Amino acid sequence: MSLSSDFIGELLQRNHAWADRTDKTNPDLFARNAKGQSPQILWIGCSDSRAGEGCLDLLPGDVFVHRNIANLLPYNDLSSLSVVQFAVDVLKVKHIVICGHYECGGAIASLGSKRLGLLDNWLRNLRDVRAKHKDELEMIPDFHERLNRFIELNVIHQVHNVKKLVPVIDAIAEGRLQVHGLVYDVANGRLKPIDVPDDPHVEHYHLAEDDGDLE
Ligand SMILES: [Zn+2]
Incomplete structure (x- = not known):
């Protein structure tokens, strides 16, 4: 333009x-x-101009969308949490798609050590993913291969994050919601599914309505 x-x-x-x-x-x-509107899909993607939900070739009304830098779902981010709750509890979407993308600037920055200001607080979520997978990432000598793996690991972590939210836990238990991880390749326009392993810690996030006294 x-x-x-x-x-x-x-x-x-x-x-x-x-x-x-x-x-x-x-x-x-x-x-x-x-x-x-009655969209079936909640798309959680990166703000990157190259990697939007337009790649699904769907129409207005088909996809409820939340995008932020590096497609993150931090547990303390009111905006993304509100989007998820509304999409799951009110719109009753059947699928949540967490979509990362190769060449993600947020991921590139988080593999480096340059100060970026306010943005560093947001990217801290991505640095936590990097720290958790330090050994695996450091074993990959090629920068682009390491970056691609880091981007995929971030998608896995964000799928795990969304599956810890109460509305999502309930909807999955009721059999009316699935969560998927994808990566979009900016170099060819193709989506790739990410195999997301089960989160070994997920049961610690299942909360009961009434669990007795707070003592
Ligand atoms: Zn990005």
């Missing part, structure tokens, strides 16, 4: 052309979306 003198005018032109095209190929879509 060029730095046009009429930036908004150019955006509106593109938008109107897209809306006309979409309406032609999916005549009921906008009327249906005007009445509400």
Whole structure:
């Protein structure tokens, strides 16, 4: 996209052309979306401009989306936690997809040691993944292979993180939700499934409604 003198005018032109095209190929879509949404998928991905949910080739209304730097789900991040709760409890999505991507800038930064300011606090979550897998990562001599493995390990950790959230625990127990890990390759546009091992610590996060006194 060029730095046009009429930036908004150019955006509106593109938008109107897209809306006309979409309406032609999916005549009921906008009327249906005007009445509400019932997406089946919650997509949790990176903010990276190259790695959005557009790669699914789905339509407006199909995917509920949360994106942040390095597709993280920290237990103290009100924004992503609210998205998950709304998607699972209210929209009743059937699938949560955690999607990382190769060449992720957040992951590259977290393998290095340069100060970035405020961002360092966010990337701390990724540094924790790096620290947990220090031995495995240091065994990989090639930087890109190490980076790719780190990105995949982060997806595994974020799948484990989302599966520790109460709404997700309940929905999985009720058999109405699955959580998946994927990595998107910015070099060829393809998604790759990540084999996510069971989290050995997950039972420590299962909370009962009433577990007696707090003593
Ligand atoms: Zn990224």
